Amino acid sequence: MKNLTEANITDAVLKAIDGTQDARAKEVMTSLIRHLHTFAREVRLTQNEWETAIGYLYDTGQITGPNRNEFVLTSDVLGISSLVDIINSNPDGGTEASVLGPFYIEGSKMVDIGTNLIGDSEGEPTVVSGIVRTLGGEPIEGALIDVWQTAANGLYENQDPDQPENNLRCRMLTDKDGYYQFSTIKPVSYKVPTDGPVGRMLDLQGRHAWRPSHLHYKVSADGHRNLITEVFCEEDEYIEEDAVFGVRESLAIPYNLVTSKEEAEKYGVPSPFYRVEFDFELEAL
Numbered sequence: 001m002k003n004l005t006e007a008n009i010t011d012a013v014l015k016a017i018d019g020t021q022d023a024r025a026k027e028v029m030t031s032l033i034r035h036l037h038t039f040a041r042e043v044r045l046t047q048n049e050w051e052t053a054i055g056y057l058y059d060t061g062q063i064t065g066p067n068r069n070e071f072v073l074t075s076d077v078l079g080i081s082s083l084v085d086i087i088n089s090n091p092d093g094g095t096e097a098s099v100l101g102p103f104y105i106e107g108s109k110m111v112d113i114g115t116n117l118i119g120d121s122e123g124e125p126t127v128v129s130g131i132v133r134t135l136g137g138e139p140i141e142g143a144l145i146d147v148w149q150t151a152a153n154g155l156y157e158n159q160d161p162d163q164p165e166n167n168l169r170c171r172m173l174t175d176k177d178g179y180y181q182f183s184t185i186k187p188v189s190y191k192v193p194t195d196g197p198v199g200r201m202l203d204l205q206g207r208h209a210w211r212p213s214h215l216h217y218k219v220s221a222d223g224h225r226n227l228i229t230e231v232f233c234e235e236d237e238y239i240e241e242d243a244v245f246g247v248r249e250s251l252a253i254p255y256n257l258v259t260s261k262e263e264a265e266k267y268g269v270p271s272p273f274y275r276v277e278f279d280f281e282l283e284a285l
Contacts, residue, residue, distance in 0.1 A: 006041065010033065010034060010037040013033050013037075014030055014034070017029055017033070056197050056201070060074060060196070060197050063196040063197070066158075067103070067105075067158035067159065068102055068103065068159070068193065069102040070196055070197060070198060072100065072101065072102040073192060073193065073198045073244075074197070074198055074201075076099050076101065076102070076192070076244035076245075077192065077198055077201070077202060077207075077243055079244075081099040081100070081245075082098070082246055085097040085099065085228075090225070090283045092135065092283070093135055093281065094135055094281045094282060094283045095219075095227055095229060095250075095280045096229065096250050096251055097228055098228070098230040098246040098247075098251060099228075099230070099244055100216075100218075101216060102193075103159065104148065104216070105148070108146065108148065108166050108170055108171055109166045110170070110171050110173075111170045111171070111172050111182070112172065113172055113173075113174075113179065113181050113182075114182065114267075115172065115182050115183070116183040116268055116269070117167075117169075117170060117183060117184045118183060118184060118269070119164070119167070120164075121151055121152065121167065121168060122151075122152045122185070123152040123185030123186055124186040124273070124274060125184075125186075125264075125270050125274070126183065126184050126185055126187075126255065126273060126274040126275070126276060127182075127183050127258075127269060127273060127274070127275055128147075128181065128182055128183070128184060128215065128278070129179070129180060129181035129182075129276075129277055130179075130180060130181075130277055130278045130279045130280065131174075131177065131178040131179055131180075131279045131280075132145070132180065132219060132221065132280045132282065133178055133280070133281050133282070134224070134281070134282060135281055135282070135284070139176070139177050139178025139179075140174060140178045140221045140282065141175065142174060142221065142222070143173065143174040143178065143180075143219060143221035143224075143282070144171060144172075144219070144220045144221065145171065145172050145173070145174065145217065145218075145219055146171045146218035146219070146220075147169065147170060147182070147215060147216060147217055147218075148168065148169035148215075148216045149168050149184065149187050149214070149215050150187060150188060150190050151163055151167065151168060152185060152188055154188055154189070154190030154191065155190070159193075168184060168185070183267055183268065183269050186213070186233075186255060187213035187215055187233065188213050189210055189212055189213050189237065189238050190210070190211055190213075191208075191210055191211070191243075192209045192211060192244065194209050207243065208241070208243060210238045210241070210242075210243055211238065211242055211243055211244060211246070212233065212236035212237075212238040212239045212242055213232065213233045213236045214230040214232045214233070215276075216229075216230055217230065217231065217280070219280050221282055223284060223285055224282040224283060224284055224285060225282060225283045225284075227282055229251060229280075231253060231278050232247055232251055232253070233252070233253075233254075233255045234252040234253055234254055234255075235254070253276070253278060255274045255275070255276050257272055257273075257274055257275075258271075258272060258274070259272045
């Protein structure tokens with residue numbers, strides 16, 4: 001490897017990884033190296049640009065922590081997260097996937113069906129329910145629903161020290177009919193964090209940082225593929241220009257206003273309130 005040139009360095013690097021034992025790892029790394037080298041040649045990457053990219057990765061690592069993952073956010077705003085979701089979606093149907101986002105927390109509180117998550121949170125009361133089914137339409141008992149969202153200020157609980165722990169996030173198990181239900185506040189549009197490297201990149205690209213209002217879901221059940229997705233308000237002003245490319249037509253639904261006081265009393269929420277109904281279909285393993 002003494003006589004490396006622009007023309008032969010890619011082959012030299014590929015030869016160096018030729019001993020990779022894991023076949024899939026070798027396939028992925030070989031393709032990655034080829035594409036990165038081709039990219040550098042195509043754009044005639046300068047030393048200053050390379051240093052800027054390295055600095056971006058360093059800053060991303062520095063700002064990432066238990067409550068925020070700037071690497072995930074980078075993947076989101078570049079459309080990689082959504083592309084991976086689409087590539088790995090079920091061709092036979094089922095609920096479409098969407099992005100996990102950088103603010104998911106493992107192990108949020110377990111609650112019963114019908115729990116009211118509103119507490120002291122400001123916002124418009126909203127009752128959310130649905131059924132988890134197989135692709136064949138059979139209800140799935142004991143499916144784990146993991147849900148999280150922002151408060152009315154557009155911040156997730158782990159972004160905002162003024163919010164109580166586990167605010168507007170929970171886990172619950174579906175009943176024998178596959179049913180789940182909880183009360184919360186209507187989600188709001190919000191900006192992804194712009195105080196770090198992702199914000200600088202969005203500014204450079206002349207892009208806004210807004211996401212349409214949504215509820216995050218992670219749904220799992222024995223014998224079925226895990227589902228990570230989001231449910232959007234179809235009337236949100238940013239529904240056609242999500243900064244992280246997470247919207248799917250099947251995931252944009254109406255949030256219906258209910259004015260009946262009897263219905264409000266039934267769910268233990270103030271009147272009027274919003275009603276959101278969304279069913280999930282899981283693919284068997």
